Amino acid sequence: MTPNYVKLVxxxxxPRIALCRQTFAATRAGDPAAAVRDAMARAACTDKVKPGMSIxxxxxxxxxxxxxxxLTAIVxxxxxxxxxxxxxxxxxxxGGATAEGRPPCWPSWA
Structure with missing residues (x-):
């Protein structure tokens, strides 16, 4: 029996597919909250955040x-x-792609 996901395609x-590997430099930010504040102060999109907006x-x-x-610092x-x-x-x-299935490392308020 052919699985449904195979029948769909x-x-x-x-298209041809190629295997690739992406790596990111692991840098220590020190104080995570300070790193978020600094990054958001430099980000061009931060100026678009206005009082009353739902983001x-x-x-x-x-x-x-x-x-x-x-996440706490971004909020x-x-x-x-x-x-x-x-x-x-x-x-x-x-996690079932649900908030209930979120990882245990999520802040309790999220």
Missing amino acids: QDTVL AITAGSRGIADFPEL AEVRARGADPFVVPSMGSH
Whole structure:
């Protein structure tokens, strides 16, 4: 029996695929909250945050050190600019792709 996911693409011509590996330099930011404040102070998009705006913050924790501290600092910076942030899990299919399935490293308020 052919699985349904195979049936979905059985008549589709797929492009050639190449295996690649991407690596990022692992740098220590020191104080995560200070790093977020500094980065947001330099970011061009920060000027577009206006009081009263509702702003989604996507958050997936894979491979991110100090994740709760970083997410907390991002929310604090958005709130400091008068906006109303809300966190959207962006974890893909693990955890059922639901907020309830989020990793245990998420801040309890998220």
